[in-house]
Amino acid sequence: MQYTRTLYWIMNKKSKKMLVAILLGFLLVTTIFNNWKSNEMAGSNPGILNVGFDVDDTILFSRDVFLNIPEDKRNPTDYGWVNMQDEKLSLFIEPTVELIKYFKNNGHNVFLITARSGENGDYLAKFLSDGLGLDITKDENLFFCPKESINGVRYTTKHYQMKKLNLDLFYGDADTDMIAALKASVYPVRIIRHNESIEQYGNNYFGNLTDGEKEKNPFQMNDLKIFYSKSVGIYGESIYPIIWKGP
Numbered sequence: 209m210q211y212t213r214t215l216y217w218i219m220n221k222k223s224k225k226m227l228v229a230i231l232l233g234f235l236l237v238t239t240i241f242n243n244w245k246s247n248e249m250a251g252s253n254p255g256i257l258n259v260g261f262d263v264d265d266t267i268l269f270s271r272d273v274f275l276n277i278p279e280d281k282r283n284p285t286d287y288g289w290v291n292m293q294d295e296k297l298s299l300f301i302e303p304t305v306e307l308i309k310y311f312k313n314n315g316h317n318v319f320l321i322t323a324r325s326g327e328n329g330d331y332l333a334k335f336l337s338d339g340l341g342l343d344i345t346k347d348e349n350l351f352f353c354p355k356e357s358i359n360g361v362r363y364t365t366k367h368y369q370m371k372k373l374n375l376d377l378f379y380g381d382a383d384t385d386m387i388a389a390l391k392a393s394v395y396p397v398r399i400i401r402h403n404e405s406i407e408q409y410g411n412n413y414f415g416n417l418t419d420g421e422k423e424k425n426p427f428q429m430n431d432l433k434i435f436y437s438k439s440v441g442i443y444g445e446s447i448y449p450i451i452w453k454g455p
């Protein structure tokens with residue numbers, strides 16, 4: 209009986225119109241709410257970029273730190289020692305320092321992500337704070353993301369942090385920086401590594417430019433000039449065209 213009555217009510221023309229009106233009303237309210245919500249989200253972050261930077265060979269010319277690691281602090285690298293040496297041995301790469309200051313002065317957020325591990329990381333934070341003229345604090349705007357080994361290959365883990373920080377852009381020198389940015393859907397930009405660093409540490413930079421075996425590494429030093437002249441790298445990244453002249 210109850211069922212028949214309900215059916216009768218539904219079939220009633222007036223009720224049908226009411227149902228349609230309710231449905232349309234519901235759709236309208238949902239659309240307005242969604243619009244308001246997306247405006248609210250955009251409004252809370254009005255054009256402010258979250259920009260990430262790698263540290264070694266991007267902000268710091270730290271080649272001499274790594275060259276001077278004592279025998280008993282290698283394999284694996286003792287980063288507790290490394291992170292205390294920058295004051296003595298590292299130089300700031302001025303074009304990157306200027307770029308970081310540019311972003312900060314225009315109200316954007318800057319974060320630093322290194323593949324070093326975090327032992328004595330406060331020393332590196334202090335050194336970077338002094339050189340950049342910014343307040344750099346470990347685990348606040350300086351993050352340590354060591355690589356992880358899978359079947360003997362060391363892979364970047366920086367993308368996990370990039371995602372957490374919701375980065376828009378990432379500047380780095382290494383292939384793994386470009387890979388991490390792509391994994392995190394962050395726009396990758398390559399900082400040009402100083403020639404002395406390429407010679408000393410050929411790998412993780414356009415494959416391995418110092419390895420003569422073309423089968424293993426298709427790109428050689430001469431190919432680098434082509435990449436630089438076109439401002440694009442092997443991962444489709446942009447190349448930041450200003451080159452640090454060196455020590």
Ligand SMILES: [Mg+2]
Nearest residue numbers: 262264265381
């Ligand atoms: Mg680097």
